[in-house]
Amino acid sequence: MNPQKRIWKYGDNINTDVIFPGKYTYTMHDPTEMASHALEDLDPTFASNVQTGDIIVAGKNFGNGSSREQAVTCLTAAGVGAVIAISFARIWYRNAINNGLPAIICPRAVAEAEHGGHIMVDMQHHTIALDAHNFPFAPFSETARDILEVGGVIEFVKQKVQNQIDS
Amino acid sequence: MILAQTFAQKALARASGVTEVSVGTTVDARPDRILSHDNTAAIAKIFSQFGLEHVYESEKLAITLDHAAPPPTPLHARNHAEVRKFVSDQGINNFFEVGRGICHQVLSEEALILPGQLILGADSHTTHFGWMGAFGAGVGRSEAATLWATGELWLRVPESIQVTLSGALPLGVSSKDLCLHLIGQLGADYGLYSSVEFDGSGVSTLSIESRMVIPNFMAEIGAKNAYLPPDDLVFEWLSVHSNRNDKQSSIRENAIYPDQGAVYSQAVEVDLDTLEPQVACPHSVDNVKSVQAVAGQKVNQVFLGTCTNGRLEDIAVATRLLHGRKIANGTRMLIVPASSQVLQAAIEQGYITTLLEAGATLGTPGCGPCMGNHMGVLAPGDVCLSTGNRNFRGRMGQPEAEIFLASPEVAAATAVAGMITDPREFEAL
Ligand code: SF4
Numbered sequence: 400m401n402p403q404k405r406i407w408k409y410g411d412n413i414n415t416d417v418i419f420p421g422k423y424t425y426t427m428h429d430p431t432e433m434a435s436h437a438l439e440d441l442d443p444t445f446a447s448n449v450q451t452g453d454i455i456v457a458g459k460n461f462g463n464g465s466s467r468e469q470a471v472t473c474l475t476a477a478g479v480g481a482v483i484a485i486s487f488a489r490i491w492y493r494n495a496i497n498n499g500l501p502a503i504i505c506p507r508a509v510a511e512a513e514h515g516g517h518i519m520v521d522m523q524h525h526t527i528a529l530d531a532h533n534f535p536f537a538p539f540s541e542t543a544r545d546i547l548e549v550g551g552v553i554e555f556v557k558q559k560v561q562n563q564i565d566s
Numbered sequence: 567m568i569l570a571q572t573f574a575q576k577a578l579a580r581a582s583g584v585t586e587v588s589v590g591t592t593v594d595a596r597p598d599r600i601l602s603h604d605n606t607a608a609i610a611k612i613f614s615q616f617g618l619e620h621v622y623e624s625e626k627l628a629i630t631l632d633h634a635a636p637p638p639t640p641l642h643a644r645n646h647a648e649v650r651k652f653v654s655d656q657g658i659n660n661f662f663e664v665g666r667g668i669c670h671q672v673l674s675e676e677a678l679i680l681p682g683q684l685i686l687g688a689d690s691h692t693t694h695f696g697w698m699g700a701f702g703a704g705v706g707r708s709e710a711a712t713l714w715a716t717g718e719l720w721l722r723v724p725e726s727i728q729v730t731l732s733g734a735l736p737l738g739v740s741s742k743d744l745c746l747h748l749i750g751q752l753g754a755d756y757g758l759y760s761s762v763e764f765d766g767s768g769v770s771t772l773s774i775e776s777r778m779v780i781p782n783f784m785a786e787i788g789a790k791n792a793y794l795p796p797d798d799l800v801f802e803w804l805s806v807h808s809n810r811n812d813k814q815s816s817i818r819e820n821a822i823y824p825d826q827g828a829v830y831s832q833a834v835e836v837d838l839d840t841l842e843p844q845v846a847c848p849h850s851v852d853n854v855k856s857v858q859a860v861a862g863q864k865v866n867q868v869f870l871g872t873c874t875n876g877r878l879e880d881i882a883v884a885t886r887l888l889h890g891r892k893i894a895n896g897t898r899m900l901i902v903p904a905s906s907q908v909l910q911a912a913i914e915q916g917y918i919t920t921l922l923e924a925g926a927t928l929g930t931p932g933c934g935p936c937m938g939n940h941m942g943v944l945a946p947g948d949v950c951l952s953t954g955n956r957n958f959r960g961r962m963g964q965p966e967a968e969i970f971l972a973s974p975e976v977a978a979a980t981a982v983a984g985m986i987t988d989p990r991e992f993e994a995l
Contacts, residue, residue, distance in 0.1 A: 412754050412850055416958035421937035425604050425634055426641040440960035460755035460788060464958060465937070466690040467605075468706040489759050489790055490690055494706035542592055542720045552708045553615055556715055560616050 404454045404480055407445060408514035411458035415470040415491065417441040424467050430476035437473040451478035454520065456512040458484065461502075462491020471498045481520050483527065485509050496543045497552035503527070505536040570825035572726040573793045574761035577701035577822055581684040587723045589829075595721045599679050600626050600713045601687030603669045604633040607648035609688060612711035621656050621714040628660040628669075628678050629653060632932040635664040638940035667905025667931040670694035670782065670873040675907055677808035681796045681821040686713060691873055691955065693789055696781030697774070698804060699796035699821050701761075704785065724790045725831035726761040726824075731768025733839035738990040740883075741776035742875055742953070742973040744836065745783035746844035750854025752834070758788035760831065763824060768838045769794055774803050775879040782874050783955055786851045796821050843988060845951075846971035849959040857976055857988045867950040868893075868981040869942060869962075870926075870974055871902030871934045875953035878911050880974035885917040886994045887978035893925040894984025900942045901926050902934030926981070938963035951980050 417440040419433070427433055438445040455461075455474070461484040462470060471494040474482070481501040495502040501522060508527040511534070512518060519528040527534045539547060546555045568586050571579070575587050582593040602609055606629050613621070621627060629649065637643035646664070653661045662672050670691055679685045681699040685692060688710040695702030705719065713719055729748070735741070749756075762784045769777075777800075781792035801821075805814040843857040870876065870884055881903065893899050901921055903909040909931050912918050918928065935942035936954045943963030944950055950962060950969050957969035972980070975989035982992075989995060 412852075414850075414956075414958045416937075416956070416961045420960050422939060422943070422963055424937075425608075425645045425939070426639065428608075440965040460758065463754055463786075463788060464690065464956060466688060466704045466706055468708060471706075486755060486758055488755075488788055490704050490706060493709065497706060497708045540592060540722075552712055553612060556712050557616055560618060560715055 402519050403517040404452045404519065405450065406512050406514060406516045406518050407449065407453060407455045408512055409441065409455065409457045412460045412463055413441060413457050415462060415464035415467055418462065418470040419467060419473045421465065424469060430472065433469055433473040434476035437477045446477060449477045449479065452480040453478060454480055454518055455482045456484070456509055457482065458509065459486050461487050463488035466490045468494045468498070471495050471500055475500050483508055496546050499547060499551040501547065503536050505534055508534040570827035570829070572761065572828040572830070573763050573822055573824045574701065574724050574726050574791065576824070577682065577684060578721060578723050580682065580822070581701070589723050589725055592720050592722050594718045595684055596718045597686040597713065598626065598683040599628055599673070599685040600710065601628050601669055601673060601685060601689060601692060602710050603630045603689060604635070604645060604649065605688050605707055606652060607645050609707045609710045609714070610648065610652040612708055613714050616711070616715045618715055622717040624656050624658050627658050627714070628673055629658060630662040630666060630669040630672050631664045632668045633937065634939040635932045636930060665906055665930050665932070667908070668873045668876070668933055671877070671904040671908070674778065675807055675905060677804045677812065680804060680812065680817055681800065686719060691782050691785050693785045693792050694778065694782040694873060696792040697778040697794055698800050699793060701791050702781070703791045722759070724759050724761045726763050726828070727757055727832045727834065728830040729762060729764045729834045729836065730766035731764060731836055731838055732766050733768055733837045734771040735838045735841065738975055738995050739841045739843055740973040740975060741772055741779040743841050743844045744838065745780060746846055746854050746971065747841055748834070748836070749787050749852045750844060752787060754787060754850060754852040756787045757784060759790055762787070762789045762792040764794045770797050771838070773879060774799060775877045778877065779874055786955055795823055843973060843976050843990070845976065845986060846957055848957055848968040848970065851955070851957060851971065857972070857986065860970070860986050861988055863949070863970070863986040865949050865951045865970070865980050865985060866897055867942065867944065867948060868897060868899040868977050869935060869950055869952040869954065870899065870977050871904065871929070872936045872952070872954035873904060874955045875974050876902060876904030876908065878908050880953065881908070881912045881917050882915070883974050884978035885920045887975070887989065887992050888924040888926070888982065889920050889994060891924055891982050893981045897981060897984040899926040899981040900929055900934065902929035902941065903931045905931050935962050937961060951977055951986060953977050
C-alpha cells in the first residue's frame with residue numbers, strides 16, 4: 400500500500416455546519432449515508448471523490464461551531480485518515496481523538512501542503528513528510544494518546560468500566 | 567504557598583477534588599450536572615455499548631427536548647420517543663418535554679446549576695452557565711456517554727483571558743453588540759481552549775437576561791467556558807427560581823471569584839459607553855460590521871429567538887419598537903421564545919398581542935429554525951436577520967441563503983423597515 404496520501408486542502412474556520420449540516424443531525428445514522436454528505440456545503444466534490452486514507456489539511460480553528468460528533472464521524476466514515484491544521488476548535492478536537500481520528504497541529508506542514516498533493520504522516524515519530532521536507536509535530540497528551548491507541552473513547556471507557564467491575 | 571488562581575483553576579480544582587490545579591494540566595473532573603437534549607437517544611446508543619444497565623448518577627442528568635420540538639417529521643418523532651424511553655428506563659427526574667424551552671434557558675430557570683459548579687453538556691453553548699459564575703463547557707456525544715458511565719471526564723485546565731468592562735451600554739445597544747464587537751475585533755479563534763473571564767464595573771450594570779447572552783456567545787470565539795462574577799442580583803434570581811429552596815446565603819457561599827493577581831494569557835478592555843449596534847455578516851460570526859455599514863440590506867425573514875436572545879427582555883424591546891407599526895411588506899418575522907416561562911410572561915405583559923398585531927408569528931418555545939431543523943428554515947436566496955449566535959453557510963437549512971446576526975433591537979427595527987436598520991432611529995427605544 401502506498402503510504403503517500405492525497406491532500407484535501409481548505410482554509411480557516413471550517414465549521415461544523417459545512418462539515419455536516421445541522422438538518423441531518425437527529426435523523427441520519429447510517430455511516431455510509433453520513434459520509435455521502437461530508438463537507439457538502441463547503442466542497443460538493445469531496446464526498447464522491449475522497450479515498451480511504453486521504454488527509455484533510457486546513458487553516459485555523461478547524462471544526463468550530465456545534466458539538467455534533469457527526470462532524471468527525473462523517474469524515475471517518477468517508478475514510479479520512481487524519482486532519483492536519485493550524486489549530487482546532489476544542490470540542491471538534493476532543494471528538495476527533497474520541498473517535499480515533501488523529502487531529503494534528505502543524506502550521507508549517509499546512510503552509511507547505513497543496514490541494515491534491517501527497518503527504519505522509521508518521522504517528523510513531525510525530526513527523527509529516529511533504530515532498531522532500533519533514534515537519535515534526537508535538538506528541539499527543541497522555542490521555543489523548545491512550546484513547547487514540549485503543550481506537551477511540553468507547554473502547555477506552557469499556558476497558559475502564561471492565562476494570563472497575565473486575566477490581 | 568498557593569499562587570493566585572483564576573476562576574477556571576478554582577472551579578476545576580473543586581470539581582476534581584483537589585486544592586489547586588495548574589494551567590495546562592489535565593484533571594479528572596466530576597460535573598454537578600450533565601446536559602443533553604434531542605441528542606440523548608444517540609448518546610444512549612453509545613452508552614449501551616458499555617454494557618451497563620444504569621447511568622452512574624441519574625440525578626445529575628438533565629434532558630430537554632428542544633432542538634426539533636415539536637418533531638417536524640416521523641424520524642424526528644421517533645428520536646423523541648427513544649429519548650422518552652431512555653428517560654423512563656433510567657428514572658430521570660430532570661426531564662423537560664417539548665415546549666418547555668431551550669436547554670440552557672430551562673436549566674437556568676430551574677436553577678439546576680449554581681455558581682461555582684461544573685456543568686458539562688452535549689451542546690456547544692454550555693458555556694452559557696458562566697452568566698451566574700458556573701463553569702460550563704460543551705462535550706461530544708461519546709463524552710456525554712462516558713460521563714453517564716463513569717461520572718467523570720478528563721479536562722485540560724485552560725488559560726484564562728481577562729475581559730474588563732467599564733461604563734454602561736448606551737440606549738439601543740445591548741450585550742449582544744458587546745459580543746459581536748469582541749468577536750469582530752478578536753476573531754473566531756481568539757479564545758480557543760480558553761476560559762474567558764469578565765470583570766470590571768460594567769458587569770453589574772447589566773440585567774440578568776443580558777448577562778446570559780455573553781458566556782453563551784463566547785462559544786463563538788472558541789472558548790472552553792466563560793465567566794461573569796456573580797453578584798446579589800444573581801443570588802437573588804437563583805434563589806427565587808430554585809424549587810429546592812436553595813438559600814441565597816448558601817448559593818453565595820459556593821460562588822467562586824478569581825484571586826487578585828491571577829495570571830491571564832491576554833487582557834482586553836471594553837468601555838461599554840463607546841459601543842454601537844453591530845451586525846455579523848454572512849457566512850462567519852466574526853465578519854462583523856457596524857449597523858450603519860450594512861443599513862439598507864434587504865431582509866425577507868427576521869428571527870427573534872434562540873438561547874442567545876429569545877428572552878423576555880428581548881421580546882419586550884421588540885414590542886416597544888413594533889408597537890403600532892406593521893412589519894414591512896415582503897418581510898416575515900418569527901418569534902420563538904426561549905422557554906415556556908418566557909412565553910407566559912410575554913403573554914401576561916401583552917407583548918404577544920402587540921407583536922401579532924404588527925404581523926409577527928409565533929413558534930413553540932425551543933430552538934426553532936436556529937440550526938435548520940424546522941419552523942422557519944430558509945429558501946435559496948433568502949436573507950435572514952437572526953438574533954442567534956451562528957450564521958454559517960447552510961446553518962438555517964439552505965447553503966444558498968444568507969444569515970445576518972444582530973441584537974433584538976436591530977432585529978425589530980429591521981422587521982419594520984424590511985431592511986437592516988439602526989434601531990437608534992426609533993424614538994420608542
Ligand atoms: S437555540 Fe440554537 S444555538 Fe441555542 S441550543 Fe438551540 S440550536 Fe443551539
